[in-house]
Amino acid sequence: MTQVDTLVSSAALAPSREVPPAARSRWFSAYFGTPGNALITILCLGTVFALAKLAIGWLFVDATFVGTPAECKATSGACWPFLSAKMRYIFFGFYPFEEQWRPLTAMLLFLGACLVSMVPKVWGRGLLLAWVAVVLPVLYVLMAGGYFGLTVVPTTQWGGLPLSFMLSFIGLACALPLGIALALARASNLPAIRVLGVGFIEIVRGVPLISILFMATVMLPLFMPNGITIDKLVRAQVAIILFAAAYIAEIVRGGLQAIPKGQVEAGQSLGLHYWQIMRKIVLPQALKKVIPPLVSLFIGFFQDTTLVTIVGLLDFLDTVRTAMRDPQWQGIAVLEGYVFAAVVYFVFSALMGAYSRFLEQYFRTTHD
Amino acid sequence: MPLFYDARIRAYLYQVIAVGVVLLIAWVMFSTASANLAKQDIATGFGFLARQAGFVITESAITYEPTDTIGRAILVGITNTVKVSLLAALFGTVLGLLVGIGRLSHNPVLSRLMLAYVEALRNVPLLLYLLLWYSLIISVFPPVKQAIEMLPGVFLSNSGLVTPALHWQSGFAALVTAFVVGVAAAFATARVLGRRRIVTGKERPIALFAAIAFLLPLVATILFANISVTWDVPELGRFRLSGGYHLRPEFVALLLGLTLSVSANVAEIVRAGIQAVSKGQWEAATALGLSRARTLKLVILPQALRIIIPPLTNTYLTVFKNSSLAIAIGYPDLVMVSNTIMNQTGQAIEAIAIFMGVYLGLSILISLVMNWYNARVALRER
Structure with missing residues (x-):
């Protein structure tokens, strides 16, 4: 409890009781103003210093930068040759080695297209059309092959970072319309439709993603008529879409509830029917309100796609994990892969987080 | 077809269609699943719950043996x-x-x-x-x-x-009862004293009284009930540690x-x-x-x-x-x-x-x- 009290006493909310002497600079009092404050500063700096020493020691000082597994074993620090030797496997999994320029190009094209799409000024029907008609088909052809002399690569050989991007991006892109439909169903006046919507949303939100992935990979084949098999990747993708749709529906519902009822009534008095009111009046306003939370949700789903590892898909985390189990490196590179993967996930999540904050700012300052 | 333009009838129609589609999908899945299961000779139903498990669970809060169900x-x-x-x-x-x-x-x-x-x-x-x-x-x-x-x-x-583990020979139930009674007594004391303070305005060390109310049943049990425990001390074997709390x-x-x-x-x-x-x-x-x-x-x-x-x-x-x-x-x-x-x-x-x-x-x-x-x-x- 004393710890709480010292923390509380330094909380920014309460004005400081002691008036700092004029001789002390502002800078000084922020760090060492009161004895308690000075203690906190010293403790924090000590923690930062100890962590930094540990990290720098492991990452650089004691690390091996070039060499063989045996040389790595001799040192106590990180083993970077492991990463350089395994880099292509970590990024692309079992994709045929000579063809790995294809997932690389696809990934760069995808990231470039995403970067362009992040600018709010280019949003519109044209952008959507460009994605559906140009970007996605090109990506698919690059990955799967079969046209323009590219060899066919079955989805069982897809893996690594492109797979993680694909699962999260397609998952959310397909879940968005479904989520909107579910939100509308939940807000509907028709009791049967409402019950179906609420039932789906609450059941999916009440169970872990793992269970839905298990359902898709273990249970779904039992429900398929004889002779029909669906690709495992597609099954996991469908599971992610259904899961994401329930969460999107709840976010969109928040946006729908924020639209005053007068908007619907105005539409009705103009003689518009339900779909016209929704499409032309309510949804454009509601969706604009929920774009920042949707981007936050996307960050969460980008991280949650790591769960497909558990049902045996080779996503980025799984390639990292299996790379470390390589007999040549086993027991030598224990943490390096995880640290590298953590950095990759951190960079992408932090960028999207910054984008979400930018959008919030953007919508607060622009009107149209 | 003027009937179709009646808003109420349309509402019913939409709902019947939605429920019908869901039921149809459910029925198709159910029938294919039962056909598939029959073909693959997989048993159905929850009868397996009563069968012997036969696998080890490394950690359990309740007693469990592989021979359990x-x-x-x-x-x-x-x-x-x-x-x-x-x-x-x-x-x-x-x-x-x-x-x-x-x-x-x-x-x-x-x-x-x-x-x-x-x-x-x-x-x-x-x-x-x-x-x-x-x-x-x-x-x-x-x-x-x-x-x-x-x-x-x-x-x-x-x-x-x-670590070494405590094994209760006797008195465990009494101790748990005393603990529950103590928590209830502490809450009741705090509540009564809190109300008294609002009415009378007199400050009393509520936390102290609550702590006494909590400890009293526990101390009484330890003093008067017959409690006996044995320690299970782990031993370092060649490949694993046996005994103790893990x-x-x-x-x-x-x-x-x-x-x-x-x-x-x-x-x-x-x-x-x-x-x-x-x-x-x-x-x-x-x-x-x-x-x-x-x-x-x-x-x-x-x-x-x-x-x-x-x-x-x-x-x-x-x-x-x-x-x-x-x-x-x-x-x-x-x-x-x-x-x-x-x-x-x-x-x-x-x-x-x-x-x-x-x-x-x-x-x-x-x-x-x-x-x-x-x-x-x-x-x-x-």
């Missing part, structure tokens, strides 16, 4: 899930509260350190952290053969921490990962909640002469609590569901036990239905409890 194995899985989620929610909330208040500190070093903590936890997948903690524990501590004996009978190795690395890694992820979420929620209370409240409390700690306790936190509770409910639901990631590092939670059963019996549909049902039921229970608490602290408008 599959139903009991599932029960072990449920208690393990509940145990780890409860502990993670508890520790994570305390830690998150401290971090959240630290983020609002005037001290730039503290607030930035806490920001870094929250960002590092929120931007990296939980599963990655679980695997990282697990391999860290495995690789940092020595193998069992060279276990470190920290205290006599306390061994630390990469298969976990082993804290396994899987459990520690899972608890650590979940606790940290809860704490990061709680920190953000607490920060937003405190910031949402208007500055005038601080000023008014200061004008009344309350100290900062009392202002926070009596004025700010009760108001912040109303904002905090709904997102906190979501965090607790999330940690409960995230505990299912246990399967990745081998902690025998509900999902992992069900997965073993699925592989053993082949009855995937039933096993998945059971664990989804349990998750759904417990999720609803958590929501109900938190909603009840929320209603208690909600603003009562006249």
Whole structure:
């Protein structure tokens, strides 16, 4: 409890009781103003210093930068040759080695297209059309092959970072319309439709993603008529879409509830029917309100796609994990892969987080 | 067709079509599934629950042997899930509260350190952290053969921490009863004295009286009841430690990962909640002469609590569901036990239905409890 009290006493909310002497600079009092404050500063700096020493020691000082597994074993620090030797496997999994320029190009094209799409000024029907008609088909052809002399690569050989991007991006892109439909169903006046919507949303939100992935990979084949098999990747993708749709529906519902009822009534008095009111009046306003939370949700789903590892898909985390189990490196590179993967996930999540904050700012300052 | 243009009839029509489509899909799936199961000679129904499990579960809060039934194995899985989620929610909330208040500190070093903590936890997948903690524990501590004996009978190795265990010969039930009675008595005392203070205005050390009310039954039981215990001291064998209480690395890694992820979420929620209370409240409390700690306790936190509770409910639901990631590092939670059963019996549909049902039921229970608490602290408008 004393710890709480010292923390509380330094909380920014309460004005400081002691008036700092004029001789002390502002800078000084922020760090060492009161004895308690000075203690906190010293403790924090000590923690930062100890962590930094540990990290720098492991990452650089004691690390091996070039060499063989045996040389790595001799040192106590990180083993970077492991990463350089395994880099292509970590990024692309079992994709045929000579063809790995294809997932690389696809990934760069995808990231470039995403970067362009992040600018709010280019949003519109044209952008959507460009994605559906140009970007996605090109990506698919690059990955799967079969046209323009590219060899066919079955989805069982897809893996690594492109797979993680694909699962999260397609998952959310397909879940968005479904989520909107579910939100509308939940807000509907028709009791049967409402019950179906609420039932789906609450059941999916009440169970872990793992269970839905298990359902898709273990249970779904039992429900398929004889002779029909669906690709495992597609099954996991469908599971992610259904899961994401329930969460999107709840976010969109928040946006729908924020639209005053007068908007619907105005539409009705103009003689518009339900779909016209929704499409032309309510949804454009509601969706604009929920774009920042949707981007936050996307960050969460980008991280949650790591769960497909558990049902045996080779996503980025799984390639990292299996790379470390390589007999040549086993027991030598224990943490390096995880640290590298953590950095990759951190960079992408932090960028999207910054984008979400930018959008919030953007919508607060622009009107149209 | 004027009938079709009647809004009410159309409404009925849409609903009938929607329900019909859902039922049709369900029927088609059900019939193909039962045909497939019959063809593959997989048994159906829940009869397998009474069969002997035959597999080992490394950790269980209730007694379990491989000769017990599959139903009991599932029960072990449920208690393990509940145990780890409860502990993670508890520790994570305390830690998150401290971090959240630290983020609002005037001290730039503290607030930035806490920001870094929250960002590092929120931007990296939980599963990655679980695997990282697990391999860290495995690789940092020595193998069992060279276990470190920290205290006599306390061994630390990469298969976990082993300590002497208490075995109750008698008096366990009496002690538990005394504990429950003590907690109830402490609450009752605090409540009665609190009301008296409001009526009479006299200050009394309520915490002291409550502590006495709590300890009295326990002390009385220890003095008068017949309590006898034996110590089960672990012994270092050639390959493993036998006996004692075993804290396994899987459990520690899972608890650590979940606790940290809860704490990061709680920190953000607490920060937003405190910031949402208007500055005038601080000023008014200061004008009344309350100290900062009392202002926070009596004025700010009760108001912040109303904002905090709904997102906190979501965090607790999330940690409960995230505990299912246990399967990745081998902690025998509900999902992992069900997965073993699925592989053993082949009855995937039933096993998945059971664990989804349990998750759904417990999720609803958590929501109900938190909603009840929320209603208690909600603003009562006249």
